[in-house]
Amino acid sequence: MAHLDENPLGPHLPLDPLPGHSSMGRLERVLRRGEFAVTTELNPPDSANPEDVYERAAIFDGWVDGINAVDASGANCHMSSVGICALLTRMGYAPIMQIACRDKNRIAIQGDVLGAAAMGVCNIMCLTGDGVQAGDQPGAKPVFDLDCMSLLETVRIMRDNSKFLSGRKLTTPPKVFLGAAINPFAPPYDFRPYRLAKKIEAGAQFVQSQYCFDVPMFREYMKKVRDLGLHEKCYILVGVGPMASAKTAKWIRSNVPGIHIPDSVIARLEGAQDQKKEGKQLCIDIINEVKEIEGVSGIHVMAYRQEEYVAEMVHDSGVLKGRQPWKREPNPVDQLVAERIEAARSGQQQDQQQLAEKAAQHPH
Amino acid sequence: MADAVQKPGNAAPAKKAATGAFTPAGVSPNRRSRHKYTIRLWAVRNSRFFEWFYHRFAEVFLLLHPVWKLFGYQRVERPITFVEKHVKGFLFDCRMCGQCALSSTGMSCPMNCPKQLRNGPCGGVRANGNCEVEPDMPCVWVQAWKGSQNMAKGDAIMNVQKPVNQSLRETSSWLRVTAEAAAARETAANAGKDA
Numbered sequence: 001m002a003h004l005d006e007n008p009l010g011p012h013l014p015l016d017p018l019p020g021h022s023s024m025g026r027l028e029r030v031l032r033r034g035e036f037a038v039t040t041e042l043n044p045p046d047s048a049n050p051e052d053v054y055e056r057a058a059i060f061d062g063w064v065d066g067i068n069a070v071d072a073s074g075a076n077c078h079m080s081s082v083g084i085c086a087l088l089t090r091m092g093y094a095p096i097m098q099i100a101c102r103d104k105n106r107i108a109i110q111g112d113v114l115g116a117a118a119m120g121v122c123n124i125m126c127l128t129g130d131g132v133q134a135g136d137q138p139g140a141k142p143v144f145d146l147d148c149m150s151l152l153e154t155v156r157i158m159r160d161n162s163k164f165l166s167g168r169k170l171t172t173p174p175k176v177f178l179g180a181a182i183n184p185f186a187p188p189y190d191f192r193p194y195r196l197a198k199k200i201e202a203g204a205q206f207v208q209s210q211y212c213f214d215v216p217m218f219r220e221y222m223k224k225v226r227d228l229g230l231h232e233k234c235y236i237l238v239g240v241g242p243m244a245s246a247k248t249a250k251w252i253r254s255n256v257p258g259i260h261i262p263d264s265v266i267a268r269l270e271g272a273q274d275q276k277k278e279g280k281q282l283c284i285d286i287i288n289e290v291k292e293i294e295g296v297s298g299i300h301v302m303a304y305r306q307e308e309y310v311a312e313m314v315h316d317s318g319v320l321k322g323r324q325p326w327k328r329e330p331n332p333v334d335q336l337v338a339e340r341i342e343a344a345r346s347g348q349q350q351d352q353q354q355l356a357e358k359a360a361q362h363p364h
Numbered sequence: 365m366a367d368a369v370q371k372p373g374n375a376a377p378a379k380k381a382a383t384g385a386f387t388p389a390g391v392s393p394n395r396r397s398r399h400k401y402t403i404r405l406w407a408v409r410n411s412r413f414f415e416w417f418y419h420r421f422a423e424v425f426l427l428l429h430p431v432w433k434l435f436g437y438q439r440v441e442r443p444i445t446f447v448e449k450h451v452k453g454f455l456f457d458c459r460m461c462g463q464c465a466l467s468s469t470g471m472s473c474p475m476n477c478p479k480q481l482r483n484g485p486c487g488g489v490r491a492n493g494n495c496e497v498e499p500d501m502p503c504v505w506v507q508a509w510k511g512s513q514n515m516a517k518g519d520a521i522m523n524v525q526k527p528v529n530q531s532l533r534e535t536s537s538w539l540r541v542t543a544e545a546a547a548a549r550e551t552a553a554n555a556g557k558d559a
C-alpha cells in the first residue's frame with residue numbers, strides 16, 4: 001500500500017501543496033490530519049564529518065515525524081543547525097530547523113531562513129535561546145537582536161507577505177511550518193498560557209514544550225490553554241525524555257535553566273534497582289499520561305545521549321497506533337542534482353583554455 | 365587574575381570552574397552584582413501610579429508641542445534626552461532604547477533583561493522568580509507581569525512588540541511620542557476640515 005504521504009506518481013517526487021497548508025512537509029500533514037505526532041532531537045556532533053550526522057539520524061528511521069536540528073543548544077558550540085539541515089535534507093530526512101536569537105542578528109537570520117527553505121527545510125522553530133552564561137563560552141557576545149516572538153513574526157511576514165522585515169520584496173517566499181517553544185514549568189505560571197497566545201498571534205503553528213516531569217502541573221497549564229481556546233489554533237507537542245539516573249536528574253535540576261523536576265521523580269529514580277531502566281519506564285509512563293490530555297497533539301522526545309532508546313520508548317508507549325512515519329522525503333532539487341551529475345558524467349571534458357578565451361571575448 | 369576569588373552569582377562561575385568546565389578569566393557577565401534593585405522594584409509595585417502620572421505628563425508634553433516646534437525638535441533633543449535618561453535611569457534603570465515600552469511592560473524596563481526580550485519571559489526563569497542569567501536579579505518579566513496586573517491598561521502586555529530599532533538608541537522617547545501624537549492630531553484635524 002502506498003504511504004498516505006506519498007506522491008501518487010512515485011515516492012521519489014516531492015509532495016503537492018495542500019490547500020490551507022503553509023508548507024509541503026509531512027509533519028504539517030500529520031498534525032493537520034489529527035494524528036499523534038512524534039518528533040525528536042538530533043544530538044549535534046562536534047565534528048566536521050557528515051557521517052556523524054547521518055549515523056545519528058539513522059537511529060530514528062521510521063519512528064519520528066521530524067528531527068530537530070538544534071542551534072547550539074545550551075549555548076554550547078556544535079555543528080550549526082543550518083549545516084545539519086543541509087545534510088539531513090540531502091539525505092531526505094525531515095528536519096525541524098531551530099533558530100536561536102542568541103547568536104545571530106536579523107540580517108543573518110532572514111538569510112538563513114531563505115537558505116533553509118531553499119534546501120528543502122519545511123519546519124522552522126523559533127527560539128530565544130539560552131543565555132551565553134550557560135554554555136562553554138560564557139565570554140561570547142550575546143546578540144538577542146530579535147526575540148522569539150519577533151522572530152516568529154519576521155518569518156511569518158517573509159512567508160505570508162513575501163517580504164523581508166525591511167519591506168523589501170522576496171521573489172519566492174519560504175514555505176515553512178512555524179514552531180516555537182513553551183515552558184509551562186517556569187514562573188510567572190499564570191502568564192505562561194497568555195504567552196502561548198502571544199506566540200500564536202506572532203505566527204506559531206506548533207509548539208514543543210520543555211521537558212515535562214510534572215504532569216499535574218502540565219494538566220493545570222493545559223486547562224488554562226483550553227479555556228483560552230489555544231489548543232485549536234496551534235498543535236502542542238509535549239517534551240519528554242528519559243533520565244539516565246537520579247544523579248543526572250539532580251544535576252540537571254540545579255544546573256540547566258528552565259527544567260523543573262519534582263522531588264517525587266528523583267525519589268522514584270533513587271529507589272529503583274536499575275535507574276536507567278526506571279528512567280525509561282518513567283518516560284513511557286509520562287507519555288501515556290500526557291497523550292490522554294485534551295489538546296495534546298504529539299510528543300517531542302529529547303533523549304540526549306540516549307537516542308537509541310527513542311524507538312523503543314515510542315514503540316512501548318504505542319503512541320503511533322501502528323502508523324509508520326515516512327522515512328525519506330524527496331528533496332525538491334533531487335532531480336536537478338541527478339541531471340547535473342548525469343551531465344557531468346556524459347558531457348565532454350571542460351577545456352580551461354577554451355573557457356578562458358570564451359570568457360575573454362564576452363565582457364559580461 | 366584567573367585565580368581571584370569569584371563572586372557567587374552568574375550561574376556561579378566558581379562552582380562551574382570547580383567542575384572543570386572552561387571559565388575564562390576576568391570575565392564577569394554578572395555586571396551588576398553590586399546593583400541594588402530597590403528602586404526598580406518599587407517602581408513596579410507602584411506601576412498604577414506611574415501609569416497615571418505618565419499620562420498626565422504626556423499630555424503636558426503634547427501641550428508644549430508649539431514650544432518644541434518653536435525651538436525645533438532637533439535642538440531640544442539633547443537637553444530632553446539628558447533629563448529623560450537620568451529620570452528614567454533612576455526610576456527604572458532605563459537603558460535608553462529610544463522606544464519606550466514601559467507602559468506595555470508593567471513599568472519594568474525590558475532592556476534590563478540580559479536577553480533584552482520585549483515580549484515576555486524566556487523559559488529559563490528560576491523557580492524563585494530570579495533571572496536565569498543573573499541569579500541575583502529578579503527576572504524583569506516576572507516583575508513586568510506583576511506590574512501589569514496593577515495597571516488600568518495592563519493588557520498591553522499581550523501585544524506583540526516589534527523588534528528594537530537600534531538606530532533610535534540614546535534618543536528621547538518622550539519627544540518622539542509627542543511628535544507622533546501631534547502629527548496624528550494634525551492629520552485628524554485636516555481630515556475633519558476636508559470632510
Ligand code: SF4
Pocket residue numbers: 476477478479480481484485486487488489490494495496497498502503504505506
Ligand atoms: S529570566 Fe527573565 S530577565 Fe532573565 S533572561 Fe529570562 S526573561 Fe530575561
